[in-house]
Amino acid sequence: MVLLKAENITHYFGGLCAVSEFNLELREHELIGIIGPNGAGKTTVFNIMTGVYKATSGSIMFNGQETVGKSPNSITALGIARTFQNIRLFSDLSVLDNIRIAHYSGTKYTPIEALLHAGRYRAEEKRIRAHSMELLSFFSMEEFADELAKNLPYGMQRRLEIVRALATRPKLLLLDEPAAGMNPKEIDRLMEFIHWVRNEFKLTIIVIEHQMRFVMSICERLVVLDFGTTIAEGNPAEIQNNAKVLEAYLGTPAVNDYGK
Amino acid sequence: MKARLWPIILIAAGFILSFAIPYFGLLDLYVQMILIYICINIILALSLNLINGYMGEFSVGHAGFMSAGAYISAIITVKCLSSASAAWLFPFAVIAGGVGAALLGLIVAIPSFRTRGDYLAIVTLAFNMIIKSVLENIDAVGGARGFLGMDKLTTLPVAFFWTLITIWVIRNFIYSNYGRGVLSIREDEIASDLMSVNTKQVKLLAFVISSFFAGVAGGLFAHLLQFINPRMFDIIKSTDILIMVYLGGIGSIAGSILGATVYTLLLEILRPLEIWRMVIMPLILIFLMLFRPRGIMGLKELTWFVPVLDRINSNRGVKGIRKWFS
């Protein structure tokens, strides 16, 4: 079944065309990669899918609903969650609160019940807390529940971002350079982790990544962007031998592991 | 259990004292007046802390909301009610003042959807100035001369009661789904929106609640002084409230109580110094910003103000997570 269908997405920043005529058809439970040199427009595609930017033109159907023009929180409520290229945790809040905040749209009590701590407040808060703790234990992070997010080590913060995204109960998970700043060993573990998460939570996943080894080995399909245009699409083997890609991306000696 | 019992004992003792002090004349009237001022200032500081401390915006027009509450409640008790019924219906007059202020809060919340930081600060500043000049130009409420005729309905128990209500309601709000939304907006608004927080709804609620209680404080203030004029609610008054918030500590209920108390007392203690007060107060503030930029309590909370449900992350067992996601 098709989960997401992006048609002719084009986005301009002033005069700069960051994404041009982007098309994508994503089936349920797929794991695909978006690759491309720095500034190719990968993050912009994520920002459009999640409603941070409204595409200049084009349409995205997600699970039968148009998302272009919707606010980020309503798109998240529909089932698209993401992580960020630069970690964007709620750093002065506890790990538990980071997770609880991601339960916002599923919370079933009114502001009046909140102000009086009455009605469904108690039961709902217990449920949210229990789910959050379960989720944290599932990722072996329950002992950090009380810790401020900013005090976690870097790798743990990256993991927390994924857990927080999962707390919104997504169908589609967008990971923006999850391997940035990791060493080869950590990257191996991350690859296993992503596979495992996808199966456990029945997710469809799109990853943006610079590291060829990473995307080549975990993605079933790749989309290559360059200057906002899709220059190639196919399975890793096809992409590896695509002349355009070699020229635009693999041929560039300055591709580094860290991105921005 | 002990932690749960102490606040209840203190509240009960506070109530008894608030009745006993005026009844038996335990403290002279001047000291009683200062106690009431402390209560009013706690309400003001805590309600502003919701916007500036918890949500991380910078509102500088809090006295504008206060004036709305003061004028509305005063008009109700003076013009609409007889002296006898005003005494009984005073709580409703105060609530009406709060509701009026909350409606204005709704209007100020709308620009906060699109702007933040400096720009929103200017919006609130303009709001404060506009409401002051509007009041100055309405002759029916005395214009620049002011409005009088209120009975002294703000007694110590009344002020104490409203302070408790404010603390309780704002605490409840902060320790709820919506309150966590407020905190997440302070931390990172875009990430917050992307984690499904309806940021518009949260901002609207925060502004409405904050301005409601500013209006309540205004109503109490008007019926303590028995005379109000637009100049009482100018930028200087707003600055006073800001100082209380930042002195006590942002994002902390205990901080706002402390800040309001210390500042009110300091103002009184330094009163004999007259104009020098205007030198000493800013100096205190400068030192504070240098050594404790988040205020005395800055983002820390006294356990008493944290609902029991929220105190410790008692770890629950792992079960049913798969079911939850299927």
Ligand SMILES: Nc1ncnc2c1ncn2[C@@H]1O[C@H](COP(=O)(O)OP(=O)(O)OP(=O)(O)O)[C@@H](O)[C@H]1O
């Ligand atoms: N908010 C913005 N305003 C103006 N231009 C922008 C904005 N965001 C991105 N751009 C520009 O759009 C283009 C695409 O940026 P984008 O961040 O999508 O690239 P990317 O493929 O994610 O690159 P990287 O690998 O470096 O993360 C770049 O030229 C960038 O400078």
Ligand SMILES: [Mg+2]
């Ligand atoms: Mg990027």
